[in-house]
Amino acid sequence: MVLRRENGSTIFAAYRYIFHCIDALEAEIHAIMQGMALAIQHSDCPVIVQSDSSNALAILSSDNLSRLHLVYGHLAAEIKAYLVVRKFVPLKVSRYQNRVAH
Template identity: 80%
Template structure:
């Protein structure tokens, strides 16, 4: 997770291992959720959430209750959306070199 200010300079960066994920989608949703929590702690401005996973970003824009196996993560992300404005932004995997 990389938090940047308006001019693109890095405020801070963090990483974490997820040892018990069922698949890449679960890892991406976890990373988004953790990044949102850190952004709430370290910034008071709206946050653009960039990911190369459109399925993971769909959690941010979905208004309905998720009945998927990741519904508990969906609920935590929805709780973060109440606190701060988060704008989902799909990027290409070539733009996501930090994560790979």
């Protein structure tokens, strides 16, 4: 997770090992959720959430009960709670643009 200012300079970066993860999508959803929590703590501005996973970003923008909400419901619920506290804008980026995470 990298939190940046509007000009692109880094505020901070963090990573964490997830011990029990079903798949890469769950890892991406965890990273988004943890990044949102850190952004709430360290910034009072609206936050753009960038990810190369359109499935993970779908949790931020959809209200219906899709497969994602059924499988990752506990994570989706926590993300929805963060959406009440701050404005988060999902933005799909290419895998190349997200190379810092890979």
